[in-house]
Amino acid sequence: MPTRPPPRISRSRLSVIGCVPRAADVTHARIMERLAALAILVLLALALPASAQQQIRGPGSDRMPVEIAADGAPVPGDTWMVALHFSPSTSEWHGYWSNPGDAGLGMQLEWQLPDGWEAGDALYPLPHRLVIGGLMNHVYEGEYAVLVPVSVPSGADVGKAGPIAVTASYLACTDTICVPQQARLSLDPSSISADPRFAGWQSAIVPQLDSPAHFEFTATHLRVGIPIPSETALGDLHVFLGTGELGEGDRPIYTATQTFISEGNLLVAEIPIERLAQTSSANPGADPRPATIGGILDLGEGRGVRFTAKPGDVPLEGAKPIRGGDAEPVLWQLLLAALAGGLLLNVMPCVFPILSLKALALAKAGGEERGARRDALAYTAGVVIACAGLGAAILLLRSAGEQVGWAFQLQQPIVVVGLFLLSLAITANFAGLFEVPGVAISGGAPSRGGSFSTGLLAAFVATPCTGPFMAVALGTALVIQPIYGLLVFVALGVGLALPFLLIGFVPAIRRRLPKPGSWMETFRRWMALPMGLTAIALAWLVWRIGGAGYLALVASLAVLVLVGLAVIGRFQRTGRGSVRMAMVALLAVMALGIVVLPKPEAQAASEASLLDPVEYSEAALTEARTAGKPVFVWFTADWCVTCKVNEGVAIEREATRAAFEQAGVVAMRGDWTQPDEEISRMLNEQGAAGVPLYLWYEPGGDAEQLPQVLTPDLLVKKAQASAAPQ
Structure with a gap:
């Protein structure tokens, strides 16, 4: 069933008891709400007089009256089906499924049965999703019936069994208020007749799947494999979990996007989960995983199946991702997007100095056809191997439960x-302090080894950048079959290498390159300037990661490296000493220095911002969304070049601040410079491979992903649209 659009209601209207949590933290509020509602029900039960308790529709059930019926007289040794039929007094009232979702209360039944008779679990029709204030509820609107199977022992004397009774405690709600209900119902098995409505009620109950399902957990998802015939029509898919407690402190995120992956007769649902803030991992045995997980799979168009899943492997090999019944981009579209994203990386500031010197080396090579092709292929191999290796590392780490994304290595101080x-060594090379024989960036003649190394370097330094087309491609690459995901990273590398591949194989393009001459050495020295700025930016990042003391240690190591490079350059110019041995020794000193550096204690505080943003957390986002105001969340990192450009162009502007202030927009920032589990989880839920990620929430609405490259007036227009009268 399609999700009902959330109404626009104020925070004060949401604070009525039992409707949705008053507190910011949904997890805590949900628990407190249930306890409060249960306490009210107990008090009401104690306050009811005995005479009132004998009525079919007892006091306190006027908003959602309930009656009891059966499909006929019970038969000894068989299962007797009893129905509880709910009829809301007006169309605005709704009831709840057994697991009500983020708020609400499931029905409680207290039976009084003859000896040996036993009531089973209640059977429900297909619930609906109702989202209010960013919280999802599992509800029933209009009339509905819940069936309860009652086991009748073989030797039961139905005529002498006497009336059976049940006390039903439940919750009736509108979009603005909730009222606890209670009814005392009774039924005489010896004189009961079949209710003519029973067949209709029974047909609405979700059927049980006769094949076993399996489930497994990752760090951020519950994965459920449900056997569904391949010819089944799949509509607006959704899994209603029968329990909100998944063990080890985990609970489902009901409002998050569920991912569905289909292959043959298997449908895999990936349901985002979150860890309760107060849960400690010190004693995981105190809160074990459930032995089984039940629920309802909504197939769309009013169809559904009940399933019971046991722990087991949920294979994803050969699977094709679908989401909400709509197919994700097919493989060729993902590969094309990755190719275009890699091509655009060539104009990003991250790789400009490296690529400029690569073009210089190609110009110096002249027009020799075979050498140009060999050089282009070697460079392409270096780029593709670097991108594929990085992609494989990401996929392997994610399969092991780690939450990593594009440029994850830059979260490690040792890599930075x-x-x-x-970058300091490359700057020194460009400035002529020393030469690297055979490597293209040295200014010498190109070679296969040098071009391959240049390709590796270009791909590695490009990782802080993301651009158009990359978000969808890399985000999907992390959830599809690993072999196809790896192909997406390979396509990214091909796109990055494509300009030089064309130069090597298309003579007409190569002839347009400038002729070699003395200008090349001057150009090479000028390239030391942007590379030096890159080194300064990385030094700033070192300071951001570890502070002034850590930067001082790294700077001392940098001075030692520069001195060593100067000595090597002197050997090269005079022809004395073993240059190769000196380089090996310097590399050993660099590696040793990096390894023995102490681990930085803490990250520096986030930079000041014109928008005065709230620091991102799941609880803070929940609080902001329930305040009835627009919310803008941006996820950034100090090493993300695209992030910093966007902040300068569109975020950190006086016009943006004024528009946000006028519209009452809540600004929130998630800093992913160093690993953060909550930010990683949100990136994963949004299908983002890394930062930047920009989300806009209208009051009561779901997340809208904004482009990865922001225009100067985009945020201003979003704020003005939110402030305009609706």
């Missing part, structure tokens, strides 16, 4: 320090 020293 290594890049800083590398």
